[in-house]
Amino acid sequence: MTSSDQLLAREQYTLKNVRLETGFEYKNEEVIATQTALFCIEIAHGKIKAIKANNPKEKAIDMKGKLMLPAFKDMHIHLDKTLYGLPWKALSTKRRTVTDMIAYEQEIIPKLLKTSTSRAEQLIELVQGYGTTSARTHFNIDPSSGLKSFENLIKALENKKDAFQAELVAFPQHGLFYTDTIPLMQEIAKFDQVNFIGGLDPFSVDGHIEKTIDFTVQLALDHNKGIDIHLHEIGTTGMETIQYLVDKVLENPQLQGKTCISHAFALAYLHEKEMEDIAEKLAFAKVSIASAVPFKGKAMPIPALKKRGVKVLIGNDNVQDYWSTFGTGNMLQKANLIAELYGYVTEFQLSRTLQFATQDTVPLNDAGEQQWPRVADDAHVVFVDASCSAEAVSRMSKVTALVHNGNLYEKN
Structure with a gap:
């Protein structure tokens, strides 16, 4: 606080x-x-x-x-790399792709790490002010960060432990093979504080769907972790990645209920029957979808996923950082956005929409x-x-x- x-x-x-x-x-x-x-x-x-x-x-x-409600939970945020607490800075049109952003991070991370603990604390205070006391936060694991993002974030969480707690996802933001991140992921997986093994766009970043997913799955199994993969890819490669990961989870039941696909934009472009089929498969494998509820482009099929039993987690993702400046840190704002996007306007519907801030x-x-x-x-x-x-x-x-x-x- x-x-x-x-x-x-x-x-x-x-x-x-x-x-x-x-x-x-x-x-x-x-x-x-x-x-x-x-x-x-x-x-x-x-x-x-x-x-x-x-x-x-x-x-x-x-x-x-005053009305008492369950505390809010943010299920996808990056506490380790916010610009919150620094002077305002809008985005650059020169950085449009994930690989553009990787190159930019390699340039700025060494400087940002010097103050990342204090800025993480300020971001925690921001989300607390909006009623969030728990989060799932990703932290960078890459050659530019080493283990420093993790170590600095642990300090911030320790300083805020009386009023805040977090699950941690080791996130290879610069790819597993695109940069030499495999040894770092193997090292970070040994830490008890790490709850999930992350991943990023296996095909477009690393060039290998199966190779990247296989490594991630095996690392999670070896260290009894969950999985939470960022998947921005749409079209064939996006859906092939989803299908392959779900198949691996079905092969390894210990990962059911512990595996999440963040963003999963490919789902927004499916026809109704395709959506029904993959939603039923996701629900059967107990693979969840985490979304920041993007409102540009095609709306995510959150109602269709929920209808078929898929666990949908909501988070702010970026809060005033160099990926996006629009995140507010307010989970009630996310619930409000969902209500507006999907037409939840009645007393009953609005009351149900609270679940997206409290996570059910x-x-x-x-x-x-x-x-x-x-x-x-x-x-x-x-x-x-x-x-x-x-x-x-x-x-x-x-x-x-x-x-x-x-x-x-x-x-x-």
């Missing part, structure tokens, strides 16, 4: 005047509103200990009727029954200035406080 934010409580305490969603209001079978009520919430040792009827007179921390958890199930919070849940929550989750998504409501592992912070 920033120095201006206030730590209100740790360990064991009670909150009063906490607004929770309790059900839907219907008219002619249509959801027309979300019902809420005020409660007292006891938190102890990082867990929700009790949920009780509200007592305004109780000696407790007053949340003043919503207070009410589809039948309007309260399913969150529950006693013994981890105390990872945010408080927003909204009457219900539908309003929070539609208006991108302000976060006023958050709890991470039981630590309560008030936003100033």
Whole structure:
């Protein structure tokens, strides 16, 4: 958290005047509103200990009727290479391809590494301000960075551990074979802090779909890691990469539920039957898709993927860096964008769209029954200035406080 934010409580305490969603209001079978009520919430040792009827007179921390929601999670971000915290700089038209950007990174990374810990901390503070307490972050592993991006990011995460946590993806941004990155990937895979083995456009960067995927899969198997591959390629090579990776996951069931394809733009260009077939295969193999919800070009088929059981993860990806300046760090903004792109405009639809900020958890199930919070849940929550989750998504409501592992912070 920033120095201006206030730590209100740790360990064991009670909150009063906490607004929770309790059900839907219907008219002619249509959801027309979300019902809420005020409660007292006891938190102890990082867990929700009790949920009780509200007592305004109780000696407790007053949340003043703010709506409590599950804390937000960013499932695709690059905390290690942000320009956030440095002077504003727009993109250059001279760098259009991934290989252009690799050459640029080779030039600027040595200088950026000198301040990457402090800038990662500033980016963490930014996303915390929007209610995100957990992320999956990629960090560069390449000859220009060595292990330095990893080491500096670990320092930043250690400094922010009271209010933030992250899964780590070792990301060969400069290719596995395009630059001499294989030895570095083999070394970084040994670290317990690394959760996933990453990858980048096997055909267009490395020139080998099978060779690149085979190495990535074997490295993940050897070290009991997951896989998260960036795939920007469209057309035949994009789909061949998806098909080949899914086949490898089916051959190695221990990778099911631990494998993700980030971006996967090729899916946006499929005909309906093709989309149905690959979505069913992805769902069967438990391979997830991570998206930053790009709104230029063709829209990603997120509703079609979800309909067929594919786990869809959402993240900001770039936040003011040399790849893109448009990322805000705000997961409610991503949910809002999804609602606008796919026409989710009703009370019910907007309330469901919150799942893209929380990565699946919503207070009410589809039948309007309260399913969150529950006693013994981890105390990872945010408080927003909204009457219900539908309003929070539609208006991108302000976060006023958050709890991470039981630590309560008030936003100033």
